[in-house]
Amino acid sequence: xxxxxxxxxxxxxxxxxxxxxxxxxxxxxxxxxxxxxxxxxxxxxxxxxxxxxxxxxxxxxxxxxxxxxxxxxxxxxxxxxxxxxxxxxxxxxxxxxxxxxxxxxxxxxxxxxxxxxxxx
Amino acid sequence: xxxxxxxxxxxxxxxxxxxxxxxxxxxxxxxxxxxxxxxxxxxxxxxxxxxxxxxxxxxxxxxxxxxxxxxxxxxxxxxxxxxxxxxxxxxxxxxxxxxxxxxxxxxx
Numbered sequence: 741x742x743x744x745x746x747x748x749x750x751x752x753x754x755x756x757x758x759x760x761x762x763x764x765x766x767x768x769x770x771x772x773x774x775x776x777x778x779x780x781x782x783x784x785x786x787x788x789x790x791x792x793x794x795x796x797x798x799x800x801x802x803x804x805x806x807x808x809x810x811x812x813x814x815x816x817x818x819x820x821x822x823x824x825x826x827x828x829x830x831x832x833x834x835x836x837x838x839x840x841x842x843x844x845x846x847x848x849x850x851x852x853x854x855x856x857x858x859x860x
Numbered sequence: 861x862x863x864x865x866x867x868x869x870x871x872x873x874x875x876x877x878x879x880x881x882x883x884x885x886x887x888x889x890x891x892x893x894x895x896x897x898x899x900x901x902x903x904x905x906x907x908x909x910x911x912x913x914x915x916x917x918x919x920x921x922x923x924x925x926x927x928x929x930x931x932x933x934x935x936x937x938x939x940x941x942x943x944x945x946x947x948x949x950x951x952x953x954x955x956x957x958x959x960x961x962x963x964x965x966x967x968x
Contacts, residue, residue, distance in 0.1 A: 777905075785897075785905065785948055785959040801956050835904055845952025846895040848916060850904040 749854030762836030773839035864960035883949035890953030
């Protein structure tokens with residue numbers, strides 16, 4: 741079955757960087773688009789970024805453009821989110837989620853999430 | 861950006877009752893590209909419905925979705941104890957893809 745396991749979260753100071761990873765298994769990782777979605781404590785869901793199956797196309801929500809970069813290593817079945825210039829408002833649980841196709845826009849499987857806390 | 865407004869914010873019902881959740885978009889959602897997710901406390905979201913009305917794999921038929929354009933509905937025909945959760949709609953017809961703020965279905 742599909743399994744997505746995020747890691748790399750933690751407590752960091754504003755202005756610093758963090759890299760999240762998402763290890764995928766149970767499906768052919770290299771043939772599906774992947775998403776990052778975040779959820780601030782006690783709040784709703786916010787879509788953050790998407791990457792195509794081959795890593796050649798990426799798209800971000802405006803609030804993270806220029807600060808966050810998503811990438812993937814299909815040889816390692818792993819998705820990444822590099823987060824720079826972190827702000828307190830980036831504090832959230834970050835989920836990686838599988839797209840059901842190339843770039844459908846919704847997610848049919850989700851990881852359990854990793855918590856990122858940005859605080860001084 | 862399309863803004864999705866879900867109503868009501870909280871729905872208080874008893875097991876066995878019918879739940880009707882609304883999701884209204886600020887503009888037309890292209891090709892009814894609307895999904896519904898369930899999030900139980902402390903868990904990741906789970907896909908219920910995509911394409912406004914197609915059930916995801918393994919989702920019981922008590923869950924149904926309908927609607928088009930700007931008005932969409934998720935109906936749970938008879939609430940089971942495990943259905944008490946928060947439900948989110950998401951549009952993926954126009955970028956950036958956006959979520960509604962959620963409807964909490966709680967036990968009355």
